[in-house]
Amino acid sequence: MQTKTNASIDTAGQQDILSVADYDQVLNDALSALLVNSHVEQRSLDQLQHARQYLFPTMYTRLSPGVSGTSNTWSGWGWQSIIDKSDLRIGLLEIHRNKSIPIHDHPGACGTLIVLKGKLDVTTYQSSINNEMAKSGLAVLSKQSKQILEEKEFALITETEGNIHSLASESDVCIVLDILLRPYDETLRTWYMPASEQVSETESLVCFCVNNKHFLTRVK
Numbered sequence: 001m002q003t004k005t006n007a008s009i010d011t012a013g014q015q016d017i018l019s020v021a022d023y024d025q026v027l028n029d030a031l032s033a034l035l036v037n038s039h040v041e042q043r044s045l046d047q048l049q050h051a052r053q054y055l056f057p058t059m060y061t062r063l064s065p066g067v068s069g070t071s072n073t074w075s076g077w078g079w080q081s082i083i084d085k086s087d088l089r090i091g092l093l094e095i096h097r098n099k100s101i102p103i104h105d106h107p108g109a110c111g112t113l114i115v116l117k118g119k120l121d122v123t124t125y126q127s128s129i130n131n132e133m134a135k136s137g138l139a140v141l142s143k144q145s146k147q148i149l150e151e152k153e154f155a156l157i158t159e160t161e162g163n164i165h166s167l168a169s170e171s172d173v174c175i176v177l178d179i180l181l182r183p184y185d186e187t188l189r190t191w192y193m194p195a196s197e198q199v200s201e202t203e204s205l206v207c208f209c210v211n212n213k214h215f216l217t218r219v220k
């Protein structure tokens with residue numbers, strides 16, 4: 001077990017979460033991987049470096065009572081924004097067991113999801129769509145990968161890899177630090193609703209495409 005700094009939190013009835021040193025190391029690792037796989041503007045990195053000074057203390061404050069009470073807790077998950085700037089968005093996601101955030105995209109964005117507590121199921125998809133399907137508001141998604149991430153592990157989001165994904169909790173509660181270094185135009189975001197429960201042998205799904213403005217959510 002890792003040694004924790006005195007900044008680690010141990011709230012009543014809750015398992016303690018990672019320490020500042022843990023977060024810093026995981027964030028460094030995630031950023032290094034992201035820089036290899038995606039282009040990140042220098043101004044986004046500068047903003048993140050500046051934000052690190054207050055990001056983790058803010059997180060501890062926010063995490064003390066849990067993220068519950070934010071938007072969409074009725075659906076089993078919640079979102080709390082920590083930073084919302086043009087070049088940087090950071091927030092906390094809380095997802096409860098047997099609940100999931102439906103398949104969605106972050107067009108043109110890159111970033112990372114860092115598991116702070118619990119286990120996170122990250123399933124990614126690739127979209128194939130033709131003009132006829134687009135006119136009908138449909139897309140075919142092929143499952144690309146499925147990862148179960150534990151505490152201190154992270155997933156990457158780039159323009160082309162992992163950009164379309166769904167998230168689910170594999171634990172009673174899962175808390176995730178969500179960082180987008182190149183935020184996107186939310187009016188371009190799509191949510192993908194499977195037209196059938198059936199998954200084909202090729203693990204493809206025909207989905208209805210729903211624009212963000214028609215979907216009641218604030219997940220960034």
Ligand SMILES: [Fe+2]
Pocket residue numbers: 104105106165220
């Ligand atoms: Fe997402």
